[in-house]
Amino acid sequence: MASITIRNLDDDVKRRLRIRAAEHGRSMEEEAREILRHVVGEAKPSHDLAAAIRARVAPLGGVDLNLPQREAMREPPAFDQA
Secondary structure (H helix, E strand, O other), X not given: OOOOOOOOOOHHHHHHHHHHHHHOOOOHHXXXXXXXXXXXXXXXXXXXXXHHXXXXXXXXXXXXXXXXXXXXXXXXXXXXXX
């Protein structure tokens, strides 16, 4: 097992860690390990925006859109030199 030392930890952060550890019935060291396991140990989901939006709105059902017919493309402008 590896060990780390955390220097220059704010007194307020240490106090809150001590309180949180006591609330969970753990030592401060075990609480810090649990926090690190939770934050670093989990794999991040891929950042697929389309999939995230689809998953968010899928329970709401689908929507049928009436799209107008597209017109033919116009001719590009001619930039002839006269």
